[in-house]
Amino acid sequence: MKLASLKNGKRDGALIVVSRDLTRAVAADDIAPTLQAAIENWQQVVPALQARSDALNAGTAAGAFAFDQTKVASPLPRAYQWLDGSAYLSHVELVRKARGADMPKSFLDDPLMYQGSSDYFTGPHDPVLVESEDWGVDLEAELAIITDDVPMLTKQDDAKRHIKLLMLVNDISLRHIIPAELNKGFGFLNGKGVTAFSPVAVTPDELGDAWNGSKVSLPLTVNINGEKLGAPLAGEDVYFEFPKLISHAAKTRTLGAGTVIGSGTISNHDRTRGFCCISEKRALEVVEHGEAKTSFFRFGDRVRVEMFDTSGASIFGAIDNEIRPYAS
Amino acid sequence: MKLASLKNGKRDGALIVVSRDLTRAVAADDIAPTLQAAIENWQQVVPALQARSDALNAGTAAGAFAFDQTKVASPLPRAYQWLDGSAYLSHVELVRKARGADMPKSFLDDPLMYQGSSDYFTGPHDPVLVESEDWGVDLEAELAIITDDVPMLTKQDDAKRHIKLLMLVNDISLRHIIPAELNKGFGFLNGKGVTAFSPVAVTPDELGDAWNGSKVSLPLTVNINGEKLGAPLAGEDVYFEFPKLISHAAKTRTLGAGTVIGSGTISNHDRTRGFCCISEKRALEVVEHGEAKTSFFRFGDRVRVEMFDTSGASIFGAIDNEIRPYAS
Numbered sequence: 001m002k003l004a005s006l007k008n009g010k011r012d013g014a015l016i017v018v019s020r021d022l023t024r025a026v027a028a029d030d031i032a033p034t035l036q037a038a039i040e041n042w043q044q045v046v047p048a049l050q051a052r053s054d055a056l057n058a059g060t061a062a063g064a065f066a067f068d069q070t071k072v073a074s075p076l077p078r079a080y081q082w083l084d085g086s087a088y089l090s091h092v093e094l095v096r097k098a099r100g101a102d103m104p105k106s107f108l109d110d111p112l113m114y115q116g117s118s119d120y121f122t123g124p125h126d127p128v129l130v131e132s133e134d135w136g137v138d139l140e141a142e143l144a145i146i147t148d149d150v151p152m153l154t155k156q157d158d159a160k161r162h163i164k165l166l167m168l169v170n171d172i173s174l175r176h177i178i179p180a181e182l183n184k185g186f187g188f189l190n191g192k193g194v195t196a197f198s199p200v201a202v203t204p205d206e207l208g209d210a211w212n213g214s215k216v217s218l219p220l221t222v223n224i225n226g227e228k229l230g231a232p233l234a235g236e237d238v239y240f241e242f243p244k245l246i247s248h249a250a251k252t253r254t255l256g257a258g259t260v261i262g263s264g265t266i267s268n269h270d271r272t273r274g275f276c277c278i279s280e281k282r283a284l285e286v287v288e289h290g291e292a293k294t295s296f297f298r299f300g301d302r303v304r305v306e307m308f309d310t311s312g313a314s315i316f317g318a319i320d321n322e323i324r325p326y327a328s
Numbered sequence: 329m330k331l332a333s334l335k336n337g338k339r340d341g342a343l344i345v346v347s348r349d350l351t352r353a354v355a356a357d358d359i360a361p362t363l364q365a366a367i368e369n370w371q372q373v374v375p376a377l378q379a380r381s382d383a384l385n386a387g388t389a390a391g392a393f394a395f396d397q398t399k400v401a402s403p404l405p406r407a408y409q410w411l412d413g414s415a416y417l418s419h420v421e422l423v424r425k426a427r428g429a430d431m432p433k434s435f436l437d438d439p440l441m442y443q444g445s446s447d448y449f450t451g452p453h454d455p456v457l458v459e460s461e462d463w464g465v466d467l468e469a470e471l472a473i474i475t476d477d478v479p480m481l482t483k484q485d486d487a488k489r490h491i492k493l494l495m496l497v498n499d500i501s502l503r504h505i506i507p508a509e510l511n512k513g514f515g516f517l518n519g520k521g522v523t524a525f526s527p528v529a530v531t532p533d534e535l536g537d538a539w540n541g542s543k544v545s546l547p548l549t550v551n552i553n554g555e556k557l558g559a560p561l562a563g564e565d566v567y568f569e570f571p572k573l574i575s576h577a578a579k580t581r582t583l584g585a586g587t588v589i590g591s592g593t594i595s596n597h598d599r600t601r602g603f604c605c606i607s608e609k610r611a612l613e614v615v616e617h618g619e620a621k622t623s624f625f626r627f628g629d630r631v632r633v634e635m636f637d638t639s640g641a642s643i644f645g646a647i648d649n650e651i652r653p654y655a656s
Binding site: 011040078079080081083086104106107110112113114115116117118119120129130131135152153174177180182183184185186187188189190191193194248249251252253254255256258259326 | 368409434435440441443444446457459463481505510511513515516518577579580582654
């Protein structure tokens with residue numbers, strides 16, 4: 001089942017069901033008005049949503065219309081919680097190596113994770129608005145899950161069943177703002193700008209054999225202005241899988257239904273797979289050539305993030321954001 | 329005008345208007361179903377809410393009932409954003425001094441602020457549930473504001489008009505979890521447990537002369553098990569006032585309506601005013617006697633946070649949380 005939120009002038013959009021091949025859609029706001037409402041009542045609404053999805057895929061859904069990826073908001077246009085992990089330590093290692101820092105051993109025991117801003121998510125085809133190119137605008141391409149209610153102290157083994165939906169993420173990171181902010185010791189605030197998600201969120205069964213209950217074994221493809229930045233394998237080198245990220249977040253509190261948890265930038269030790277952020281490419285340039293050659297985003301640049309199944313079909317639709325100046 | 333969210337079995341409660349003296353209330357969910365809905369449509373709903381408030385205070389509101397502070401959730405039972413500043417540098421200075429660290433000069437230019445969890449706020453009279461006393465459970469008593477939509481790059485002078493409501497906060501802090509977490513460099517996640525707010529949120533005019541558009545000039549009273557921990561003056565030693573905190577948060581992104589911003593632990597350089605957290609009292613004990621004598625919370629302890637006007641009337645009602653073990 002694939003779900004999306006049609007822009008309708010309201011903050012949370014209107015829930016729609018999208019066909020497996022992403023060509024058709026049908027309204028579902030009579031079942032649950034928004035995706036947030038659906039996730040809060042997941043067990044109750046799934047049968048009706050699944051029936052509508054089945055009818056849509058069979059070509060028998062009344063009121064079906066052409067699906068346009070540019071007409072939707074992020075699946076949750078805003079959320080009550082967005083937590084972003086750093087599950088791929090090869091990302092952490094490389095970025096630290098470029099600045100001459102080792103990775104602390106403690107990073108192997110306990111996931112890095114920060115509380116991100118979730119009051120407004122940028123749409124998958126919306127522009128990313130920044131004041132200045134000097135902010136050092138970068139992407140971080142990731143996978144994310146949406147959970148239902150997770151009790152405090154949920155263990156890793158019990159965490160799997162709380163994963164209800166998956167999405168792609170473009171977590172915009174402002175590389176020239178982050179260092180001073182992290183030095184203050186309280187984590188990210190200004191340094192993580194907006195975050196955009198894929199046009200659709202999918203139930204785990206849509207991934208077939210590529211989903212083992214904990215991780216997705218497919219490449220994540222990133223293009224900038226039509227040129228490939230990389231296609232690292234999301235199933236390789238993932239040190240902390242999603243159930244571990246959930247149990248870490250729930251150590252001292254419940255997680256409310258609709259909590260979004262990101263994997264962090266997908267990254268492989270095999271650098272020939274390319275990159276899911278510009279920063280890693282620059283870090284490798286520093287390590288290999290002594291200086292970074294690739295620049296961060298300029299106004300007018302476009303970044304595209306997409307995941308294809310083994311037959312070449314897009315699973316989540318594409319995130320396709322253009323970097324533009326903010327006009328206040 | 330004083331607003332609250334009556335617990336009704338739903339996640340966001342039902343909007344009610346509360347009388348100035350906190351003795352009576354009347355339903356307002358016909359005007360806006362929830363406080364979040366009200367803040368999203370503030371200009372449109374304020375006239376009707378004000379009329380109902382006026383009728384309630386005049387004793388002419390139909391359907392008025394006795395207001396019971398134990399029957400309400402936090403004014404926003406959950407929010408899309410909770411940002412907590414550290415506006416009172418005397419708190420930062422003292423806590424750092426106790427561990428032998430100076431305060432960096434940069435802390436004078438740029439507010440410390442973290443993105444907190446907002447998917448579930450504890451009710452003002454609900455228990456605070458923790459796994460273990462070994463977490464080092466502490467309170468942080470603060471003031472907070474609720475904003476409407478704040479555009480990116482809003483300057484301090486323009487920020488004032490986005491302050492729509494004020495509340496008190498008890499930001500539960502897990503002192504024995506925080507150090508290792510902050511050492512990882514990504515800010516708070518497990519170390520800040522739950523957060524509780526006062527029974528009512530009030531419009532700034534309810535504060536009269538105690539509100540100058542930027543800060544509240546009244547003491548904030550904290551009692552633990554009926555004994556006073558302190559009553560620091562919220563209008564003294566506040567280095568970053570609310571408009572500055574708003575403009576800091578909005579440097580790289582919009583803030584959605586319903587954003588909650590906290591002042592950080594209220595703290596005075598005059599230590600005879602007492603404390604709004606146990607940690608500061610312990611820090612002073614370390615500085616003066618070489619070791620801390622006051623312990624963090626034990627199960628069964630109760631913490632009460634309240635603010636009184638110059639005539640002795642409670643403005644926001646009381647936060648009154650008991651610390652209890654979490655039964656999973």
